[in-house]
Amino acid sequence: MSENQLKEKAKNASQNAYAPYSNFKVGCAILLKSGNVYTGCNIENASFGLTVCAERNAIANAIASEGKIELDKVVVYTPTSTPTPPCGACRQVIHEFGSPTVSSFCDSGESTKHRMEELLTNAFNLNKD
Ligand SMILES: O=c1ccn([C@H]2C[C@H](O)[C@@H](CO)O2)c(=O)[nH]1
Numbered sequence: 783m784s785e786n787q788l789k790e791k792a793k794n795a796s797q798n799a800y801a802p803y804s805n806f807k808v809g810c811a812i813l814l815k816s817g818n819v820y821t822g823c824n825i826e827n828a829s830f831g832l833t834v835c836a837e838r839n840a841i842a843n844a845i846a847s848e849g850k851i852e853l854d855k856v857v858v859y860t861p862t863s864t865p866t867p868p869c870g871a872c873r874q875v876i877h878e879f880g881s882p883t884v885s886s887f888c889d890s891g892e893s894t895k896h897r898m899e900e901l902l903t904n905a906f907n908l909n910k911d
């Protein structure tokens with residue numbers, strides 16, 4: 783699936799966001815190495831800390847359907863005038879499932895594209911022996 787098709791899916795997913803507190807509806811589409819695509823939106827909670835981002839919900843959706851996953855591309859839509867790459871928590875969770883490209887786009891049409899290593903340098907890993 784093309785980057786533009788992934789953008790369309792991410793923006794569509796944002797329409798399902800539950801964001802009554804921030805009114806900031808985010809959507810995410812992820813392309814797996816398997817070739818399949820999953821989406822997610824942010825889901826807020828009255829207990830603010832329980833809010834889950836669009837990116838992590840997309841990953842949860844993929845794992846619920848496929849079990850083991852490997853991320854190829856992550857595309858995020860935010861309702862902003864400049865592209866907004868994922869928050870730190872999402873970067874660490876994306877890192878858990880591969881080293882995808884991460885694209886962010888917004889309402890101005892502007893977009894950014896980063897490799898995971900740029901977004902999360904020296905990532906935390908459990909290097910047990
Ligand atoms: O990477 C991010 C950062 C924030 N949000 C959501 C969480 C919250 O509902 C709203 C404002 O922070 O945006 C995401 O979906 N992804």
Ligand SMILES: [Zn+2]
Pocket residue numbers: 835836837838868869870871872873
């Ligand atoms: Zn996040």
